[in-house]
Amino acid sequence: MTKGRIFSGMQPSGRFHLGNYMGALENWVRLQHEYECFFSIVDLHALTSSYSDTSKLQENVMEMAIDWLSAGLDPEKNVIFVQSHVKEHAELALLLGMSTPLSWLERVPTYKDKLQNWSAQGKDNNTYGFLGYPVLMAADIMLYKATCVPVGEDQSAHLELTREIVRRFNYLYNREVFPEPQAVFSKAKVLPGIDGRKMSKSYGNTIPFGAGPEEMWERIRMMTTDPQRIKKTDPGHPEVCIVYAFHKVFNPEEYEEIGARCRAGEIGCVECKKRLAEKMNALLADIHTKREELSKKPEYIKEVLDYGAQRARKEAEKTMAEVKTAMNVL
16 A cells, blocks of 8 residues: 655656756655655756757756666556646646745745846746746646655745645635645765766766666766875875765775775775775666667557656546636636
């Protein structure tokens, strides 16, 4: 028996990396056994930051679907679909936008921060679509009457806005159409980028999800280590070493031993990196193999997404019938 219904989504904005996997997808794979799950590739959300260049959008959608399946999401157990394939997402967002106060959207913590960051990069994202991003996100969740949403601590403000929109809708139209979704906080494993900054595609410091042994070694070889350590026999400071941070996540059995040997000058950085590569390749071998196989089956991937969209539409149509009745727009 499941605990409730989950909705969650990811933007198809480029090649998936290990930080994305450890931060969210690994948790989804666990949650699919406990909840009824709707997982969506939210391509409409991707347009809020990349509306001027959509040349790789469909490729990114397909790649993300392959990533999800290779990680272990079951298309029979979960509803896996593309957001734009269910038109009710846009329809509900439009209707919710009619009653969502502008001040609610302007106070979202990430709104001004992202505008400033994008402006510094020469991007013009001061658009209606970006301002209304949280309304579309609320529509995504509410359309399936999700009772739970997996989030990190930094996303709780977005979910609270969804809860406020739910309360406002139910109050305005005097009907309990939508449940208030609760947060399912995940203890995500945070991975730094290979240069020590946050792992991000924009920094070019990622390790691609599903990387094979050669690509994995190439990325690990480039990892930042203790800058004060010149020779193998020099005492190291593993707490400032990115390789050591990865050992903590992927090689917990040897983590303490490697730290002690580094501090004593008994293990060199190259050997340390090679041991990490061996461990990561062994742990992620099945994912890499499955991803390689799925990459050769584009028709199967399309079938999975079409099947998911059909299942999602059935729920979406029922919800929209209730919404329109409540709002007298039938």
